[in-house]
Amino acid sequence: MDSPVAVATPQFTGARRRLVEELRLKGIADASVLKAFELTARHAFVPSGVRHRAYEDAALLIGSGQTISQPFVHARSLELLKLTGAERVLEIGTGSGYQTVLLSHLVQRVYSVERIAALHERAAEAVKAAGASNVDLTCSDGTAGWPEHAPYDAILVSAGAPEIPQPLLDQLSEGGRLITPVGDREMQRLVLVTRHGARFDRQTFDPVRFVPLVGEHGWDA
Numbered sequence: 001m002d003s004p005v006a007v008a009t010p011q012f013t014g015a016r017r018r019l020v021e022e023l024r025l026k027g028i029a030d031a032s033v034l035k036a037f038e039l040t041a042r043h044a045f046v047p048s049g050v051r052h053r054a055y056e057d058a059a060l061l062i063g064s065g066q067t068i069s070q071p072f073v074h075a076r077s078l079e080l081l082k083l084t085g086a087e088r089v090l091e092i093g094t095g096s097g098y099q100t101v102l103l104s105h106l107v108q109r110v111y112s113v114e115r116i117a118a119l120h121e122r123a124a125e126a127v128k129a130a131g132a133s134n135v136d137l138t139c140s141d142g143t144a145g146w147p148e149h150a151p152y153d154a155i156l157v158s159a160g161a162p163e164i165p166q167p168l169l170d171q172l173s174e175g176g177r178l179i180t181p182v183g184d185r186e187m188q189r190l191v192l193v194t195r196h197g198a199r200f201d202r203q204t205f206d207p208v209r210f211v212p213l214v215g216e217h218g219w220d221a
């Protein structure tokens with residue numbers, strides 16, 4: 001992949017507005033989520049070979065066998081978290097760093113974990129180029145969470161697991177919300193968990209297709 005591009009490339013402004021409109025038509029109603037999409041240059045997070053497709057509502061390959069998710073799936077997950085702007089959020093699966101930057105517009109602080117070093121390094125450059133200053137990134141197995149900064153008001157998992165890793169539930173604050181794909185390696189459903197003391201309420205939403213969450217409390221590599 002080549003180096004990150006300048007974020008404010010005017011040629012993509014129209015395409016980005018059209019993507020925001022498409023998300024709205026598909027049912028995304030949260031104005032702050034839509035605003036985050038308007039502010040974030042997705043073309044700066046994808047390989048140059050697919051940059052012309054950056055504002056399609058589609059998942060794209062980002063290298064190391066991984067994908068940047070479909071914008072609608074990011075939007076849906078972010079909307080379900082009902083963020084207020086005050087949260088400290090943990091993201092598992094930094095990938096391209098695109099959703100990390102979407103989150104940076106929506107919360108107080110973002111902590112994001114990626115297990116593949118090449119993607120972590122690439123995302124660190126792209127996040128910096130985007131000017132996001134409320135983001136901390138690390139390269140490790142995110143199925144163990146990031147205990148040093150716990151608890152988190154929200155946790156967003158960007159890869160699918162057969163069950164929700166216990167360390168992530170443990171790192172959720174009182175009233176905190178976690179969204180994650182749960183299912184088999186091919187298909188999952190978005191599951192939203194809300195913590196009430198020792199109780200974890202679960203709601204199940206849309207069918208989705210994410211790459212596997214690989215690690216101690218996820219799938220084997």
Ligand code: SAH
Pocket residue numbers: 062066067068069092093094095096097098099100113114115116119140141142143158159211212213214215218
């Ligand atoms: N939100 C990202 C999605 C990337 S795909 C984006 O839009 O770009 C999911 C990512 O999760 C991949 O980069 C994959 O390497 C990573 N991943 C899988 N298992 C992981 C784990 N145990 N810890 C941290 N990251 C993991």
